[in-house]
Amino acid sequence: DQQVKQNSPSLSVQEGRISILNCDYTNSMFDYFLWYKKYPAEGPTFLISISSIKDKNEDGRFTVFLNKSAKHLSLHIVPSQPGDSAVYFCAASGSNSGYALNFGKGTSLLVTP
Amino acid sequence: DTAVSQTPKYLVTQMGNDKSIKCEQNLGHDTMYWYKQDSKKFLKIMFSYNNKELIINETVPNRFSPKSPDKAHLNLHINSLELGDSAVYFCASSQDLRPYGYTFGSGTRLTVV
DSSP, X not given: OOSEEOOOSEEXXXXXSOEEEEEEEOOTTOOEEEEEEEOTTSXXXXXXXXXXXXXXXXXXXXXXXXXXXXXXXXXXXXXXXXXXXXXXXXXXXXXXXXXXXXXXXXEEEEEEO | XXXXXXXXXXXXXXXXXXXXXXXXXXXXXXXXXXXXEOTTOOEXXXXXXXXXXXXXXXXXXXXXXXXXEETTEEEEXXXXXXXXXXXEEEEEEESSSSXXXXXXXXXXXXXXX
């Protein structure tokens, strides 16, 4: 049972444009959400997070939006840069799961010059 | 100075063998984890340890046994390896049990032939 879903396996965006990566979750007990970025042959690196008490968190070019009623979150990257090309994983966590991270399958982002 | 280091990076072994993957973190974190990324790219929690105490033990065959000699190390021993164990195994650490600021290792690609 996949509790975190990223339904777009890949996304291609032109440099300078906005990249929007989407994530849906099913477990209403999740109260903390994170985005990780992963390059080939490396481990995931933390990008940005949001608590369930907020609906938006911004860090530089990266903004995460949370819609709890829809159980949906999204990551916006503006402006997109070629160095942003990587696999992006959405993850969710809650006290009822011992705060383990439940990951989505990832979305491969390609930013073209 | 790698924050979370795993060895080996690649491991090819025959079915039925016993192998170990080592993990060390120099971040002073209290909690360490093992995650498995299977062929479908799902990243799933296997184990977590907090101050050498087992916290999470997901539905993992008992051929997999984590060992934490101290809070900076969490090793993974796998007995009687099977073809289905082929995956990338990621070690991670966090300051405490909360999901903030996970740091992942670069992964160990295990191939069972």
